[in-house]
Amino acid sequence: MKKWIIFSGTDWFRPSVTSTRQIMMQFRQKGYQILWVNPIAFKSPAVNSKNRKSMQKKILNKLQTHLKFIRKADQGVYILVPFYIPLFNGAGDKINDMLIRLQFAIITLFLGIRIKETILWISGSFTLSPVLRKPFYRKIYQAADFISDFRTNNQTLLQELRKKEYYLGTHVDHLFASSPNIRAKLEHLTGRQVTLLTHGVNFTHFNTAGEVNPLMLKVKASGQPVAGYFGTLSDANDKEAFRILANNGFSVVIIGKVLGDYSSLENLDNVFFTGPVDFKExxxxxxxxxxxxxxxxxxxxxxNSYPVKALEYLAMGKPIVSCPIPIVKELFGSLVYFADTPEEYLEKALLALKENSRELSEARVSAAAEHTWESKFSIIESVIR
Structure with missing residues (x-):
């Protein structure tokens, strides 16, 4: 008999592989069949977009994703991109809840999924909240972020998000949080026990040296040190830090899909936008x-966050300059440099180059090796069993 787990996480079609995708891979290795349900938006693209260009990029990204509906991504892995109405109010929520229930019923019937023997794993959105009353074998909410602390000054939206997160957090069997701050906030919101499940790293993937990409060889040929970032680029990134590094002797390489307005950096000769890069590469x-x-x-x-890429950088033995994220300070404070301003990013990047050594590189690798996804999955198994 097939074992199924249904995930609702981030956009499957983004090249970055999130913590929920890594957890999915662990379940896949244990023989589970996977249904991945792409998220529907819980806010208008206009919220938290600094200008029209940022908003247009977000809308285009959503449209490209929703040209797909159901597809088989791999043996035993199916992706559902649900249809929904982009109305962000009470009436829109009721319509979309009905649409989600209908599409969920159709796809589970089509795939032969037996709900009572299936695990439901939700992270990052409220897409599958409408099916929480179904009798799943286990229902899990993984809070990789605290959704109701979303970056906005719209207090009405924040109140709605808090209600939705409360409903989600009180209608599952188990709660996981990726950082102590998120755990504390989720426990306060729900009044329930939350298990700390910090992120892991695909250690072998990032620690195994291979050939350097030809584009990067060209960048390195300038002789300037390379300051790099990979991940989705939004208006939440400190763009001024990129600019100051580029204007002071660094080649800046920015890898990922650009969802914010980065026009201020596009004309700098030593800033390189690669676009999205496949996780394998x-x-x-x-x-x-x-x-x-x-x-x-x-x-x-x-x-509140705990960026997975902190561990991925460490697994490569690389120096890191970071904004002052509490969990990164707590776990890796002696191995990471912290900056509060764009000018400090330059100062700490120069210091990191000066202090870098084989011993420090090995210490970073050793720290990352203690946080593999295999070790995190053992925590999950002990809780849900």
Missing amino acids: LPSYAQAFDVCLLNWIMADWIY
Whole structure:
């Protein structure tokens, strides 16, 4: 008999592989069949877009994703991109809840999924909240972020998100949180026990040296040190940090889909936008970084977070300059440089180059090796069993 787990996580079609995707891979190795349900938007693209260009990029990205509906991604892995009405109000929620229930019933019937023997795993959205009353074998909410601390000044939206997160958090069997801050906030919101499940790393993938991508060899040929970043680029990133590094002797390599307005950097000769890079190819680019960046503008969303790429950078033995994220400080404070301003990113990047050594590189690798996804999955198994 087939074992099924249904995931609702981030956009499957983004090249970055999130923590929920990594957890999915662990379940896949244990013989589970996978149904991945792509998220529907819980806010208008106009929210938190700094200008029209940022908003247009977000809308285009959504449209490209929703040209797909159901497809088989791999043996035993199916992707559902649900149809929904982009109305972000009470009436829109009721319509979309009905649409989700209908599409969910159709796809589970089509795939022969027996709900009572199936695990439901939700992370990052409220897409599958309408099916939470179904009698799943286990229902899990993984809070990789605290959704109701979303980056916005729209208090009405934040109140709605808090209600939805409360409903989600009180209608599952188990709660996981990726950082102590998120755990504390989720426990306060729901009044329930939350298990700390910090992120892991695909250690072998990032630690195994291979050939450097030809593009990066061209960048390195300038003789300038390379400051690099990979991941989705939004208006939450500190763009001024990129600019100051580029104007002071660094080649800046920015890898990922651009969803914000980065026009201020596009004319700088030593800033290189590669676009999205497949996860399989990512180490061939990133191993050419001399300094790795975690440069976001501090807000509650970032303060609570635990970026997976911190571990991925460490697994390569690379120096990191980061905004002051508490969990990164707690776990890796002696191995990471922290900056509060764009000018400090430059200062700490130069210091990182000066202090870098084989011993420090080995210490970073050793720290990452203690946080593999295999070790995190053992925590999951002990809880849900």
